[in-house]
Amino acid sequence: MSSQPAPAPDVPAKVFTEFVEQTAQNAFPADVVKRLRSTLLDTQNFSDEGLRAALFGEEEET
Amino acid sequence: MISVESLTIQEFRGIRDLTLTLNGKNFAVCGRNGTGKSGVVDALEFVLTGNISRLSGEGKGEVSVEKHAPHVDVRNNPEKAKVSAVIVVPGEKLPVTIERTAKNPATYKLTPHSAAAQQAIDAMVAHPEIVLSRRELIRYVLATPGKRAEEVRALLHLDSTNDVRLAFGRIAKECSRTLERATTDFKRAKSELMQALEVTALKVDLILPVVNGRRATLGLPAFETLTAQTVLKDGIASAATKPQRLVKAQAVLDLQAFHSALETIRSEAVTRQIEVLHRELTALSVDPAARTGVTVDNFYRTGLALIDEAACPFCDTAWSAEELKLHVAGKLKRLEEAAKKRQQAETKIRSLMEEFEALDVSLEALARHGAVATPPQRMPALRAFRQKQQARLQDLENIVPFASALQSLADLSSVDKAVLDEIAELQKIVEALPEPSKEQEARDWLTMIQLRWEAYIKTRLAEKTAKERADLADKASEVYGKTCDRVLTDLYCAVEKQFSEFYRFINRDDEATFEAKLAPSLGKLGFNVDFYGRGFFPPGAYHSEGHQDSMGLCLYLALMQHLHGQNFNFTVLDDVLMSVDAGHRREVCALIKKYFPSTQFVMTTHDHIWLQHMRRETLVTSKNTLVLRGWDVAQGPTQFDDRDVWREIDDHLAADNVRAAAGALRHHLEYMATELCHALHAQVGFRADASYQLGELMPAAMARLRKLYASGKAAAQSWNQRDVVQALGEREDAFAKLMAATQVEAWQVNSAIHYNAWDNLQKNDFAPVAAAFKALLEGFRCEHCDEHLAVSPDRETPESLRCGCGRINVNLLKKNSS
Numbered sequence: 001m002s003s004q005p006a007p008a009p010d011v012p013a014k015v016f017t018e019f020v021e022q023t024a025q026n027a028f029p030a031d032v033v034k035r036l037r038s039t040l041l042d043t044q045n046f047s048d049e050g051l052r053a054a055l056f057g058e059e060e061e062t
Numbered sequence: 063m064i065s066v067e068s069l070t071i072q073e074f075r076g077i078r079d080l081t082l083t084l085n086g087k088n089f090a091v092c093g094r095n096g097t098g099k100s101g102v103v104d105a106l107e108f109v110l111t112g113n114i115s116r117l118s119g120e121g122k123g124e125v126s127v128e129k130h131a132p133h134v135d136v137r138n139n140p141e142k143a144k145v146s147a148v149i150v151v152p153g154e155k156l157p158v159t160i161e162r163t164a165k166n167p168a169t170y171k172l173t174p175h176s177a178a179a180q181q182a183i184d185a186m187v188a189h190p191e192i193v194l195s196r197r198e199l200i201r202y203v204l205a206t207p208g209k210r211a212e213e214v215r216a217l218l219h220l221d222s223t224n225d226v227r228l229a230f231g232r233i234a235k236e237c238s239r240t241l242e243r244a245t246t247d248f249k250r251a252k253s254e255l256m257q258a259l260e261v262t263a264l265k266v267d268l269i270l271p272v273v274n275g276r277r278a279t280l281g282l283p284a285f286e287t288l289t290a291q292t293v294l295k296d297g298i299a300s301a302a303t304k305p306q307r308l309v310k311a312q313a314v315l316d317l318q319a320f321h322s323a324l325e326t327i328r329s330e331a332v333t334r335q336i337e338v339l340h341r342e343l344t345a346l347s348v349d350p351a352a353r354t355g356v357t358v359d360n361f362y363r364t365g366l367a368l369i370d371e372a373a374c375p376f377c378d379t380a381w382s383a384e385e386l387k388l389h390v391a392g393k394l395k396r397l398e399e400a401a402k403k404r405q406q407a408e409t410k411i412r413s414l415m416e417e418f419e420a421l422d423v424s425l426e427a428l429a430r431h432g433a434v435a436t437p438p439q440r441m442p443a444l445r446a447f448r449q450k451q452q453a454r455l456q457d458l459e460n461i462v463p464f465a466s467a468l469q470s471l472a473d474l475s476s477v478d479k480a481v482l483d484e485i486a487e488l489q490k491i492v493e494a495l496p497e498p499s500k501e502q503e504a505r506d507w508l509t510m511i512q513l514r515w516e517a518y519i520k521t522r523l524a525e526k527t528a529k530e531r532a533d534l535a536d537k538a539s540e541v542y543g544k545t546c547d548r549v550l551t552d553l554y555c556a557v558e559k560q561f562s563e564f565y566r567f568i569n570r571d572d573e574a575t576f577e578a579k580l581a582p583s584l585g586k587l588g589f590n591v592d593f594y595g596r597g598f599f600p601p602g603a604y605h606s607e608g609h610q611d612s613m614g615l616c617l618y619l620a621l622m623q624h625l626h627g628q629n630f631n632f633t634v635l636d637d638v639l640m641s642v643d644a645g646h647r648r649e650v651c652a653l654i655k656k657y658f659p660s661t662q663f664v665m666t667t668h669d670h671i672w673l674q675h676m677r678r679e680t681l682v683t684s685k686n687t688l689v690l691r692g693w694d695v696a697q698g699p700t701q702f703d704d705r706d707v708w709r710e711i712d713d714h715l716a717a718d719n720v721r722a723a724a725g726a727l728r729h730h731l732e733y734m735a736t737e738l739c740h741a742l743h744a745q746v747g748f749r750a751d752a753s754y755q756l757g758e759l760m761p762a763a764m765a766r767l768r769k770l771y772a773s774g775k776a777a778a779q780s781w782n783q784r785d786v787v788q789a790l791g792e793r794e795d796a797f798a799k800l801m802a803a804t805q806v807e808a809w810q811v812n813s814a815i816h817y818n819a820w821d822n823l824q825k826n827d828f829a830p831v832a833a834a835f836k837a838l839l840e841g842f843r844c845e846h847c848d849e850h851l852a853v854s855p856d857r858e859t860p861e862s863l864r865c866g867c868g869r870i871n872v873n874l875l876k877k878n879s880s
Contacts, residue, residue, distance in 0.1 A: 011223065011550070015545060015548050022544075024538065047229065051229045055538055
């Protein structure tokens with residue numbers, strides 16, 4: 001039986017969304033979870049600097 | 063995505079001027095090598111994406127789209143190299159024309175402008191994987207797991223997921239290195255503080271009595287508690303004069319610590335420890351098995367930890383994961399003895415290093431005292447010695463190469479005379495300092511201890527922060543890796559399932575239970591396929607090249623379906639099934655029709671039989687076929703197209719070139735006769751080399767059509783369909799007249815009119831011959847749809863003779879045979 005093609009999935013968005021959910025479930029600090037969500041899903045900054053700032057909040061410090 | 067209604071190519075690659083009408087339907091381009099098929103593929107890719115894969119990317123050197131897309135004769139006028147396509151964007155009512163020139167490949171013009179079309183084109187530009195050639199096909203199937211993962215990630219737009227994985231990994235490593243440094247700094251600060259306090263542990267009840275004793279000397283209040291914020295020298299500033307820069311008491315203490323550490327490393331116990339270790343390392347170094355074992359052990363252990371897919375993690379050679387683990391574990395077992403010896407040596411090395419690290423702490427303190435002494439002591443030998451000692455300790459920690467470790471071990475206890483001289487000089491300066499009063503000593507001590515306390519607090523905090531960061535980064539990296547693998551595993555499971563279904567469909571005759579495994583791990587993508595129930599192996603291990611080709615196609619289609627979902631509307635398959643046999647090609651046609659009814663496929667092939675299969679399976683129609691019969695650099699490709707060939711013959715005759723006209727006619731008839739024999743199931747004497755001549759094919763096709771008309775009449779009579787009998791009789795008569803005009807039936811008895819003699823005819827004699835054959839070929843077509851008549855079904859007993867539109871549908875089965 002032929003399968004009906006489904007709409008194209010946005011795999012990266014799924015990975016990032018599930019990761020952020022996992023960080024919350026794995027007791028990551030709330031501010032880190034918030035920054036990771038913003039970096040990965042909103043601004044989509046995938047650079048080392050962006051992710052470092054998301055984890056440790058350097059941007060806020062500066 | 064989009065569908066293509068028509069394509070116009072001008073002065074592009076090997077094509078001078080060519081327009082194809084696709085009508086949004088599947089389209090096939092067939093021709094021998096060098097007839098211009100690739101030019102059509104390049105033009106499609108170019109107009110839709112602005113790129114030509116075969117002119118760009120890895121290994122293309124100085125070849126580029128801008129320089130080499132134009133036809134060679136207009137290479138200096140790239141604006142003349144133009145491709146335009148009329149496209150339909152899903153959801154848009156009106157078609158849009160997109161046009162690009164080689165002068166500015168990246169820019170395109172849309173007429174009329176359409177935001178939806180622009181969005182669709184920009185999406186294709188961003189991910190231009192619309193063309194699957196055999197080169198790409200091999201990339202998916204036979205690549206190493208690492209390379210395959212790259213290709214598939216790119217195809218599925220997963221690069222960002224891997225970028226984040228790598229970034230988290232780098233951040234975790236960086237944090238781990240920072241933590242190591244912070245821990246070293248903290249240990250050092252702690253050691254120096256303990257040394258100054260002369261306590262065995264940093265406990266409040268041990269520290270406060272010492273500090274309060276000095277404070278009492280100065281009449282300062284005692285501390286009852288100790289916190290990180292406690293200022294141990296609190297109150298000194300108002301009661302004290304400026305302290306000496308070189309604090310005699312502390313310098314004396316640090317000198318004592320140095321001499322104590324020196325004594326320790328020269329002690330009999332440490333000397334013996336070194337001797338034992340030297341013997342053990344020497345034994346390991348001279349035993350080839352042990353030497354290799356120790357060196358390789360780490361390699362194997364690292365590899366073992368990385369095995370979780372079906373390939374060697376170092377060289378990507380295909381393995382069954384379980385077999386590879388057993389293989390490496392076997393090697394490690396054989397190295398067990400060497401590993402045991404190494405572990406023993408490592409334990410001794412760690413113990414020895416602690417003694418030498420204490421020496422280094424005291425040397426660092428002396429260097430600081432020297433810097434503030436009067437006159438200042440730079441102590442270059444001491445500084446150089448510290449660097450050498452640190453390198454030696456590193457050699458020891460590494461163990462291999464043994465030669466370096468043994469040499470460093472031998473040199474470890476020898477302190478350069480120059481170092482001892484510098485320290486002796488410093489000692490003289492320290493001893494020459496006036497003995498401070500009790501109050502001065504207390505003041506100096508509290509000032510110094512405050513500095514060490516602050517350094518201790520600061521490094522402790524730094525280590526704590528570094529540890530928190532390292533833990534967070536590690537955890538983020540781990541959680542992300544697991545999440546990514548889980549999501550990708552789900553995705554690849556779906557692709558794997560779809561791929562297996564496609565492949566089973568094509569090969570259901572003998573691989574109906576086929577399964578495949580796509581296993582993502584650590585940024586790689588393993589791909590193993592079932593081989594007739596004997597286990598899972600890489601596609602290139604046992605399957606034939608033809609099977610690998612169909613696997614590549616199935617994997618590409620599965621990936622594209624997951625990438626674009628219901629928007630997978632257009633793709634180009636560029637000669638990708640050349641190793642697949644005829645039977646399985648037919649199944650490929652069926653696969654495409656069944657699973658991709660909404661996708662427009664443009665397929666090229668050099669194999670005429672494959673084209674016939676596509677037509678027979680109604681994957682493409684005659685109208686949606688371009689058959690190329692030749693190419694030259696000045697004219698570009700020429701087609702097996704009636705209008706084209708008759709115009710060419712007329713042109714040759716107008717130029718009085720009968721030889722060329724005869725050649726064109728013969729060539730065209732050879733092609734057409736092959737098509738007709740196939741369509742009508744004409745009987746031709748079998749030839750293993752398939753090199754049939756016109757004299758064998760054309761009479762057979764003609765005879766077969768007459769026989770089919772006769773069979774149709776007989777069947778109609780059995781059904782008492784007099785009108786059908788009459789209509790068929792009229793068709794039969796008309797066709798007989800067309801045959802007679804060609805004199806084909808006289809070829810064998812009159813060599814003067816044989817097609818081999820056409821070259822020798824005069825222009826006025828040949829023109830009627832060409833006209834007769836043109837009319838004859840019309841006799842094989844439906845006058846309504848222009849399609850050739852063909853027997854149906856393709857393989858079994860003929861049941862009907864029909865055209866593409868169905869207006870001609872001659873029943874061949876008699877009443878009593880149905």
